[in-house]
Amino acid sequence: MATVDSLRTHLIDELIDLLDAETQLTDTLPTLAHAATSKALQAAFQKHLKETRGHVTRLNQALRALGEQPSSKTCKAMKGLLEEGNSMMKKTVAGSLRDAVMITAAQKAEHYEMASYGTARTYATVLGEKAVARLLAQTLKEEKGADQALTRIAEEGINQEAAEEWHSQQDDSLLMRTAEWAGSTAGYASREVSRGLRAAVSTLRLPQIRSAKSAAGSQRPSANTRRRSAAKKR
Numbered sequence: 001m002a003t004v005d006s007l008r009t010h011l012i013d014e015l016i017d018l019l020d021a022e023t024q025l026t027d028t029l030p031t032l033a034h035a036a037t038s039k040a041l042q043a044a045f046q047k048h049l050k051e052t053r054g055h056v057t058r059l060n061q062a063l064r065a066l067g068e069q070p071s072s073k074t075c076k077a078m079k080g081l082l083e084e085g086n087s088m089m090k091k092t093v094a095g096s097l098r099d100a101v102m103i104t105a106a107q108k109a110e111h112y113e114m115a116s117y118g119t120a121r122t123y124a125t126v127l128g129e130k131a132v133a134r135l136l137a138q139t140l141k142e143e144k145g146a147d148q149a150l151t152r153i154a155e156e157g158i159n160q161e162a163a164e165e166w167h168s169q170q171d172d173s174l175l176m177r178t179a180e181w182a183g184s185t186a187g188y189a190s191r192e193v194s195r196g197l198r199a200a201v202s203t204l205r206l207p208q209i210r211s212a213k214s215a216a217g218s219q220r221p222s223a224n225t226r227r228r229s230a231a232k233k234r
């Protein structure tokens with residue numbers, strides 16, 4: 001469709017855009033299901049994959065009802081959302097954190113679809129396209145259901161587990177820093193004690209050395225005494 005010159009052509013354009021968005025999702029959801037470590041999340045992605053195939057069917061039905069043929073168009077918004085989600089996934093290792101990252105990405109995609117289906121259903125209603133509006137309302141209900149299921153799964157465990165993973169990392173890091181600090185402090189204390197001991201020993205030795213020297217000096221006749229004794233002998 002080259003131009004959008006009416007609400008009807010805008011609706012058709014939106015449906016064609018959604019058709020590509022749903023097709024992109026059918027390609028991505030199996031990857032998300034495979035990567036999920038939570039069984040509940042895996043099941044939610046698999047369930048939504050089946051629903052999404054149904055959404056593609058409904059969009060084709062809606063376009064036919066409007067007398068339009070599905071044409072090729074790339075939904076750049078969905079492409080961007082999925083690319084961003086994929087890039088975030090690659091930065092994480094398998095576990096609760098990655099599950100949380102996938103829920104973030106999937107919910108962003110769901111909300112994009114909810115906004116698109118919500119507005120398209122309203123346009124179909126005001127244009128008097130009741131059959132199209134019903135098809136879109138059905139899909140919108142399933143998109144909302146998928147979004148709520150993701151929220152439930154996140155709140156029932158994944159968010160808490162991901163937060164605990166972070167707390168555990170923090171505790172490990174604190175223990176490591178404490179151990180390093182204790183080691184360096186013990187090393188410093190040990191050096192200080194050695195230095196103190198050496199100082200104490202040398203302080204104790206000094207008077208002994210001085211008294212020993214002075215004792216040795218008192219036993220030795222002075223130069224005058226030696227001269228006087230030599231004169232007497234002469």
Ligand SMILES: [Fe+2]
Pocket residue numbers: 022051052055113143
């Ligand atoms: Fe969908």
